[in-house]
Amino acid sequence: MTHQNDNSRNPKVWFITGASRGFGRVWADAALKRGDKVAATARKLESIADLKEKYGDNVLTLALDVTNAEQAKATVEQAYAHFGRLDIVLNNAGYSLVGTIEEASADDVRTMYETNIFGTLAVIQAALPLLRKQGGGHILGTSSNLGHVTLPVIGYYCSSKWAFEAIHESLAAEVKDFGIKVTIIEPGAYATEFGSQDSLKFATGMDIYEDFKTQFFGRLRGLERGDPEATPQALFQVVDAENPPLRFNLGSHNLQWTRSAYEERLALWEKWDAVSISAQGEAK
Numbered sequence: 001m002t003h004q005n006d007n008s009r010n011p012k013v014w015f016i017t018g019a020s021r022g023f024g025r026v027w028a029d030a031a032l033k034r035g036d037k038v039a040a041t042a043r044k045l046e047s048i049a050d051l052k053e054k055y056g057d058n059v060l061t062l063a064l065d066v067t068n069a070e071q072a073k074a075t076v077e078q079a080y081a082h083f084g085r086l087d088i089v090l091n092n093a094g095y096s097l098v099g100t101i102e103e104a105s106a107d108d109v110r111t112m113y114e115t116n117i118f119g120t121l122a123v124i125q126a127a128l129p130l131l132r133k134q135g136g137g138h139i140l141g142t143s144s145n146l147g148h149v150t151l152p153v154i155g156y157y158c159s160s161k162w163a164f165e166a167i168h169e170s171l172a173a174e175v176k177d178f179g180i181k182v183t184i185i186e187p188g189a190y191a192t193e194f195g196s197q198d199s200l201k202f203a204t205g206m207d208i209y210e211d212f213k214t215q216f217f218g219r220l221r222g223l224e225r226g227d228p229e230a231t232p233q234a235l236f237q238v239v240d241a242e243n244p245p246l247r248f249n250l251g252s253h254n255l256q257w258t259r260s261a262y263e264e265r266l267a268l269w270e271k272w273d274a275v276s277i278s279a280q281g282e283a284k
Contacts, residue, residue, distance in 0.1 A: 011035050011036045011037055011058075012031070012036045012037070012087040012088055012239065013037045013038075013039070013085055013086055014027075014028070014037070014086075014087065014089075014090060015038075015041070015076060015079050015086050015089045015090065016031075016039070016041065017041050017066055017090070017092050017119070018041075018066075018091075018093030018094065018142075019038075019041055019042050019051075019092070020043070020047035020048050021047070022228070023185075023187065023228060024040075024090075024092035024142075025048075026228045026229060026231065027090065027092070027231070027232060027235060028040045028048075028051065029051070030232030030235075030236075032054075032055045032058055034236070035058075037059070037083055038058065038059050039059075039060045039062060039075075039078075039086070040060070041063070041064035041075060042063070043063065043064070043065050045061060045062070045063040048061045049061060060078075060079055060082050062075050062078065062079065063075075066091075066120070066123060067114040067115055067118065069118075069122040072122035072123050072126050073122070073125075073126040075126075076089075076123060076126035076127050076130065077130070080130045086131065086134075086137060088137070088138045088140060088239055089124070089131070089137065089138070090141070091123050091124070091141045091142065092141075093115060093119055093120075094115055094119075094120075094142065094160075095112065095115060095116070095201060096112075096200050097112045097154070097156045097200075097201050097203060098153060098154055098201065098203065099153070099156070099202065099204075099205070100153055100203075100206070100209050100212075101156070102206065102209075103203040103205060103206050103209065104156055104203035105203065108201065108203050109156050111201070112156060112157065112160060113160055113163075116161075116164065117160055117163055120141060120164065124139060124171065127139065128175065128180070132180070135179055136179030137180050138180070138183065138239060138244065139168075139171065139175075139180065139181070139182045139183075140184075140239070141182075141184055141185065143186050144161045144188075145188050145249065145258060146158045146161050147161035147164060148162075148165070148186075148262075149257055149258060149261045153212075153213055153216045153217075164184070165184060165247075168182055168184045168246075169246065182246060183239075183244050183246060183247070183248055184246060184247045185235070185248055186247060186248065186249050186254060187231075187250040187251055188226060188249070188250065188253045188254045189225045189251070189253070190225055190227070190228050190231075190250075191225040191227060191228065224253070226252070231250055234248075234250065235250075
């Protein structure tokens with residue numbers, strides 16, 4: 001008996017933010033193709049209107065700006081009322097701020113966090129009472145391997161993903177007893193629209209960093225990028241698993257990079273451990 005046959009009898013109901021492009025679009029389309037039902041949301045309703053034409057009653061398309069917490073609550077509740085339940089709540093909306101730590105203004109950073117962190121929280125906090133009421137569910141969030149490692153020039157974006165990781169890890173422990181599962185999806189470099197002007201905001205540049213940024217973007221362009229269309233089956237294995245992982249690497253390069261970063265951190269902590277221990281003092 002295949003997953004496909006099981007799924008055709010028991011379709012899952014998804015709520016997806018950022019469904020207009022990138023992974024959100026690929027996953028919404030793939031879930032609908034396999035017979036699941038999807039509440040697809042995007043800031044501009046017209047950007048997802050074709051899903052309705054293609055999949056009819058299996059899809060509910062809703063306008064949602066995740067930075068509007070009241071709209072997030074109303075939209076999650078509307079999707080729940082429409083389908084009668086929500087099995088998977090997938091936060092995918094987000095963008096990257098491009099700029100060195102010195103260049104980006106506090107307002108630039110705050111605005112990015114409104115989407116990447118507070119928007120995600122608005123959806124999670126709206127969904128939790130409904131998931132508890134129905135006796136379970138699965139919260140997924142699109143993070144990045146940059147939730148464990150960092151790059152210059154997009155350091156603030158990395159910081160939002162480190163915060164994203166911590167929030168979801170705490171959440172997983174807090175909601176486990178309610179039958180609610182949590183998975184952090186951590187993609188590596190993919191050929192999505194994430195690098196497009198719509199998914200990037202640029203801080204005002206300073207001349208002193210121009211050479212550094214030119215070299216950085218040159219290296220970035222040389223990265224091998226995965227195919228987003230190759231990801232749905234892996235994601236389905238995660239959401240169909242009885243015990244899905246808290247963290248899931250998407251792509252083939254993440255583990256090597258993350259392992260190397262953690263080995264370096266551990267070596268550094270161990271090198272300074274005697275000094276660290278000396279700062280403990282006497283037990284009180």
